[in-house]
Amino acid sequence: MNFKKTNLYNGKFLRVIGKEFQTKTGKDCLWECVERSNVRGIVAVFAVTKKEKEVVLTKQYRIPHEGCVVETPAGLVDKDGENFTDTAKRELQEETGYSADKFIYVHGGPFNAGMSDCVMDIYYAPDAEYVGFEGVESDDAEDIEVIKIPLKDLVDFCVKKHDDFTVDIKILGTLKILEYKGLL
Known part of the structure; x- marks a missing residue:
């Protein structure tokens, strides 16, 4: 066309x-x-804690939605010399204080194809551990609350109606892909 x-x-x-x-x-x-503008891509991280097997999520006010949204940690690939995996590592720690030794590429594709040309690459961080925020730059526009949901309860959490926030639908899609690939 x-x-x-x-x-x-x-x-x-x-x-x-x-x-x-x-x-x-x-x-x-x-x-x-x-x-x-001025970005090479977008990444998201599906992180699971090492000991508790909880999914590390973020809850933040999203201006376009005029309310809070629970999502996986995510961000723009916009720093010179930083590749997609490095961006995923940085965003996980910046937004949650968690880090992991392994970041496994899961899948990538459009996530709002009727409105945007944006493509998101999703990474899986098994065995994530809390390391804190020391030495991490923060974005003044982000006011993020970290939420941890037991992996076994994630589907129920995502499909339940919540009064004070909505849940990003990509969480369930990522969960299914991880299960399909035998990563969970």
Whole structure:
């Protein structure tokens, strides 16, 4: 399919693009979508604690949702010289104070394909241990609460309705992929 792209808005982190195209029936259409600026990718980390076998999650206020969302630790691959695995390691410690010796690539793909060109790469960090936040840069815009859910209770936690937050649907998809690959 051929597109005529028009830049509708340039922000610090996002661009809004208009893509003009013709449908297979010949109708002219415009699709508005979002592209990331100044990043090479996005990573998320599904971390499980070494002893307790708990999944390490974050709970933070998300302005687009006007409420709190529980998610896996995640972040942008935006630092010079930092690869995707290093970004996953950094984000896990920055957001939760946890670290792990192994980071296993799980899967990657689009996660909001109707609106964005963003692709997320997911890593599995088995045997995560709390190491603290010493020497870690923090993002002033992030006010993160760490939540640990026993692995055996994760599905129930994710599908239960919560009054004060929502749960990111990608958690369940990642759990299923990890089980399918025999990593859990």
